[in-house]
Amino acid sequence: MTIALYDLVGADEARPFSPHCWKIAFALAHKELEFKSMPVRFTEIGKIESGAFKTVPAIRDGERLCVDSFQIALYLEETYPDLPPLFAGEGSKALSRFIEKWAQATLTGYIGPSLVLDVHDALGPADQEYFRGSREKRFGRTLEETARGREERLEGFRASLLPLRLMLSEQQFIGGQRPLFADYIVAGIFQWARVISPFPLLAAEDPVAAWFERCLDLHGGIGRRVPAAC
Incomplete structure (x- = not known):
C-alpha cells in the first residue's frame, strides 16, 4: 500500500x-x-x-x-524492521536526537532568518499573509529586517560547520559509509534552502557541499526531482 x-x-x-x-x-x-x-x-x-x-x-x-x-x-x-535501517541501534537514535538539536540551533538558526523573504515570496497570497504575520510575531521584526545582513553573517555560518566538515572529510556520510536518518535531518535543511532560494550557503569546495551532492543522488536522485531555485 x-x-x-x-x-x-x-x-x-x-x-x-x-x-x-x-x-x-x-x-x-x-x-x-x-x-x-x-x-x-x-x-x-x-x-x-x-x-x-x-x-x-x-x-x-x-x-x-x-x-x-x-x-x-x-x-x-x-x-518495517526488515527494510534498510534508518538507525544503527538504540545509540544511533540518541545521537540522531543530538544531530536534530544541533541542526536546529546551528543550521536553522542562520538559514531560517536569512531565507525568510525567499520563503514568503514562494507562497500564494493567502499563505503570504499568514506567513508574514506569524513570522514577524516570532522574530519581533519585519521579514525584511530579519533577512537583512545575511551576506555579512555567511562566513560565520560556514565557520560553524567545522565539526561537520571535519567528519565528512573522513567518511562519506554522517552515518558512516552509508546514510542514516541523521544524514536526512541535515540534508533536509540544505534541501529546503536549495529549493527555496539561490542564495549560496556552501562554498563549492566544501566537503559539506560534496556530501550534500551525494545525498541528492541517493535513492534514484529523489533530492534532484525538484530543481534548485534560480
Missing part, C-alpha cells in the same frame, strides 16, 4: 520545500517504501485528515496516522 506524505508547498505545488518533510521523503525512499506526496499549503494544514494535524510532515499508512518527523522515522523503523 502506498503511504501518503503530506508535503508543504508554496504557490507551485511541484516544489515541496519543508526541511522536515524532506527528511521523511528521504527516509521513505531509504526504506524502499512507495509513497505519494500530497501537497498542502500553510493555510490548508488544519483541514487535512479532518483536522487531525496542526503541522507537517504527517503520513497516512493504511489506517495509521503519524505526525512529527522524528516520530515518523521511529514509526517506519519499528513497522
